[in-house]
Each structure stands twice: as C-alpha cells, then as structure tokens.
Amino acid sequence: MKNKIHMKQYYDLIFITNLPSFYKIKLYNEIALQKKILVIYTGDTAKERNKNFFNGTPNFRYYYLQGNIIKKIYFTIQILLKLNYNHLVLGGWDSLIMWIANFFSSKRKNGVIIESTCYESSTKGLKYIIKQIFLSHTSIAFTCGSPHSRLIKKLKFKGKIIETGGVGLINCQKRPHYIHKNTIKNFLYVGRLVDVKNIEFLIQEFNQFPESNLTIVGEGKLESYLKSISNNNITFLGHINNEELPNIYKTHDVFILPSLSETWGLVVEEALNNGLPVIVSNRVGCHENLIKENYNGFVYAVNDHDMFKKYIKQITKPEIYNRLVYNISNIDFQQQAYKQISSFVNLS
Template identity: 30%
Template sequence: MAPYRTKQFEEIVKINHFDLSVYYIGRSVKTRDWKVENSKLFKEYHLTGYFKLGNHYLLYKDVKRVVLENDIFLLGGYNSTAMFIFLFYIKKYHKKAIFVMDGISPKKLAESSSIKFLVKSKFIRRMDGYFVNGQVSRKYLIKNFDVNPDMIFNQYLTVDVDRINEIVKGSLNESKIDKINKFVILYSGRLLPRKRVSDLLTAVSISGIKNKIDILIVGSGNELTNIRRLGKELQLNISFIGFIENQDELFEAYGLANCLVLPSENDPWGLVVNEAEAAHLPVIVSDACGCALDLVKSGINGYTYESKNTNELSEKIIQVYNAVENGTNMGAESFKIISKWKFSDSAQSFKNLIEKLGS
C-alpha cells in the first residue's frame, strides 16, 4: 500500500467507472511505513501466502478464484511467484493481462543474455498491454523485448500535485528545524548507499559557496550515521528530519527548500522529483534516475548530471544557486512540467489502453 498508488487507482475508478479490486502480495517495507487509509472507491485484499521467501511467498491461496472473478489484470512486476501463477491462470481462462512498470534506471536500459532475462522475457512478452511510467520504461520494453509500441501507454505515476501546491503555498511549519536564511538544498528519501547522499555533501563542500548553503535531509535509513559523520567532517550546515509519516507534514518541509537534489546511482523513477516540482522547486537529478528523461529540462527547471560525478553535481548546484539568486524562476517551470503529469492524466491514459485492448 502506498499513498500515491491509492490516489492513482481512485482517479482511474472515478474517471472510468471501473469495478476495481486490488490484491496485495508484498509485505511492508520498514523504511516506507506510510500512513495509508483504505480506499472507499475500490476493494482491497491481502492474499494469503505460504512458504515465505524474502518479501514474498512462494505460493498464494485463491489465485484461480480471483482470476475467474475478474476480467482484466494489471500485474505489477515479475519479482514474485504470484505474478507467474496469476499469468498462468489468466492465459488458461483467456483473460487480458496488462504489465505495470513504474520505471527503471536509464543505466539499466540494456539487458544482458542471462537466465533472469529469459524468465523476464517470457513473462513480459505474454502481456496484452503495457501501462508503464515515462520514456525510460517505453525504451526498455522496445529495446529488450520487441514490444509493440502501440500497446505501450504512459502510466503517469505521480503524486497529488494539487494538494502539494496548496500546502506549500499556505502557511509553513518551521518548528522542526532552526530558522534558515540561506539557500536550502533538500534531499528527501531513504538514506541508503545507492541513494549516494554523500555525493551531495561532497559537491556542496567543493562548490566554493558552502557557507551560503544549508542542507535539509528528510528521511531515515542505515546510512544516517555515515552521513552525519561526513557532514561534520566537511563542516556543512545540515538539518536532519527523520521519516515523516504524515504526507501533509512532509510537503510542508518542501516549502522550506530552494532546490531538490536526487543523487541516486540507481533509481527506477524518483517520485520525490514529482513532489518537488509540485512544490515549485528547481531539481538536480542524476542521469541514473528514471524520471530524468521526462521531468528535468536542462537549464529550464533544473539539471541532470552524470551519476557519481561530484564535480559536475557541484557545478549544477552553483548554476541553480545563481539562477535563483538572479530571479530566474526555475521552480515555476517545474510546476508547469508536473502539471501535465497528474492522476487525471494517468486515468485517461489507462482508459485509452482499455479501449485499445478492446479494439
């Protein structure tokens, strides 16, 4: 369960009047324990699993019954045996299957010839349609699996753009951190090695303007201790806010920032960029993030840079700092971009996919 997924599905139901049932198979993720209410617009179930392996189970109860009771299926990935069990019955009973993909790092666009690829290929090529996020997913499917481009529809996976805009434009709660009078760079997300938050700290330290910059870090994870230590070594001004369960409070934190940086070395998408743009922020995103191809326009609303290249990241930070200080409204351009990437766009795209399946 995730807040953005719930709102996406609710918009799909409202616009298209579908009878939707969602079956959860994954267990909760410790660093993503969002506060998510059950939806009143679609039905939600947790499938009973047996023989746990990692985040999923090997076998699930009632898959055949679920397939017989429904007509069209959205299968979210291929990393669980449940997806293959579902696909077996879907094809057996001549139902329709749609592959759902939230993105992939541009660094992983090229698949290698391996057993994993063969299994993945067998699964993906049996789909009737594809509901995927952005250019990166589209390129991945066409390049590696020869998927018919006419059956690929943009998922427009996003966040509540209007709600974030409303919160950020309203009164801000500044009690969580010391009053900030400098240029504030925000990192929001899990603190994991692959997120490379240390690159952000290094880039600021060599920028020549580190005394004019405050860093605001929102999130938690096993890299927190290392990041704190590095910040002290580099003598940076950093404010830490842990994981914020309440989404409204999270978006208030965005209102304290002047820019968001997402320095990941491997990120399928990066919904924090959607959030930042809804909050009217310029963004600096590594080229290893799936969203970079769609949501970042170089020199317009921010920049992309080569992942792990702290010198280039430092240069981009300076460029955004100078642009903002000189009155260039890159944040307004961010909002223009994300205003065309809403739940309503997702719902319309899904409607087009369903119509295409029936044609």
C-alpha cells in the same frame, strides 16, 4: 472496502500488486470513480519503509492474500479462474505470484506495470530470456516513462505500450506561485538514508559549500554514519509525515536527488509541484520525462563531482534560479495526474 470476494462479480480491472503505498492508493481511488476495480495485495514485505509510506484510505475493493506462498498461489488461481474481468494488471515480474497470475489468465487480458528502466535492468543473458518469457503472455505494458519504454523495446515486446507518466499520484498541491528570490542557499533531500540514494556523495559536496545549507529528510541504516561525516551546514530532520512535507519543500530553494539508481523518483514530482527547481543524477528514472534542462532543473552524470558543482553554482544565480521557478509555476500538475488515470480508465 475490504470484502470477501464473490466469485460471480464482474470487474473492469483487477490489479495484483505487493503493498498498499499511499501514491498507489490515490491512483486506484481515482480509477475506481470510473471503473469497477479489485486490488489484490500479495503481502510481500518492503524493507526500510516507514509506516507513513503505506498511509491512505482505499475507496475500492481490495483483498490481502493470506497464509504461506502455496495458499496465496491457490487463492490467486481461484480468483482468475472464477471471476469475470476485462483486464488483469500485474505490478511487475519479480514474484512467483505474478508469474502464476500471468499464465493462468488470458494473454489478451494481461497487462504489466513496468517500473524498471533500461538503466538498471539487465537485457542480456538468462535474465533477458526470463523477462521475454513473461512478456510473451502479456498484451499491454504500462511503462512509467521513456527509459521504461526503451527497456520493453529492448526486450522485443510485441504488445501495446502505454506510457503512464508516473508510478502513482502525489499529494498534489495548488499550482505554486512565482516568488522572486535574491538569495538561494537552502537545498533539500527527501528519501531513505541507504546506499543506493548516494547521500554520501551529496554530503561530500556540501561540505565544500559552507555558505549553502543542506537539509536531509528521512531515515535509514546510514543515518549515524552520514551524520558523522557532515559539517555544520548539513541538518538531519529524520522522518517527516507525507502531509507535512509541503511545508518542508516550501521553506527550501532547491531539491536534489543524487541516486545511483532510481526507477522513477516520486519526490522529484513532489518537489516540482511545490515550486522547487531540481538537480538530479542521470540515473533517476523520471528525469527524461519530468525535467527539461535549464527549464525546471538540471541533470548531471551520476558521481560527476565537477558537473554537480557547476550546476550548484548555476542554480544559485538569481537570474537563472528565478527563471526556473517561473517556468515551474506554469506547469499543469493536474494534467500529469490525468494522464496516469486515463491510461487505465480508457482501456477498451
């Protein structure tokens, strides 16, 4: 419902965010079933994202800011001064529009979504001071998980912290059935082919495991290079639509995310939801909240080749693998989604 904004309307929540990613749209749709919301998209670009990333049908009121930065700031101020709303939820602190909105709105109404973690976000020097200034006019911090909450605490945030348990809603599948396997050899990576994802490390490792297969789903600037250093046991599938990904997950045994930095890791949720144990680096933001060591996966120290090899060997043992898969089959993924939705719906 892309409508002109009537300045006398009331909204329970106004969200200001950059782009309409599919997992955010699903979250907003669920919130809109219980609350009257408006989503304002600032129109900031997202590099190296395919069109499928933005798929989704919004069932809520939304508006794209148009024109240059001056026009966008002017319209944002007009909205905040003239609309009647209970809560303003900002999608971060990295853009000028977010700063303008934060200080033109009442502090008691202001909340900010924190997708940065204590792993990669600076809490020293000028950046530390700038973040503290932003937070000084915010009453609620919506943190995705534990490392995100620790970041806010390091910044000495004095408001309310609500841990949402995610960055949006995945295309949730039915609870996976437990299927016993005697052979575990098909590994999977899903994501962009860019430096921060650390796929070269992954390829180096699987070049040493010719008896195992690695499938890489995604596209990006490193695709040609990564193909050039890969052995025959490594297959590149390119871009796969989100709707088709469950079929890919279900034809593999283990999911791997070796990122150097990952503020959350939605693909980890997707993999678990499709019944796959996971191996991720300790720089993947969701690992503290979603992965229980030796229960549904393993977490290794980033770029630690020996530790990585150890977990590959462990997870290919049927007695270990099947225990992990059985545990995953008992996870309530709907409850995880409910936690995110209720974080916003239950605001007083």
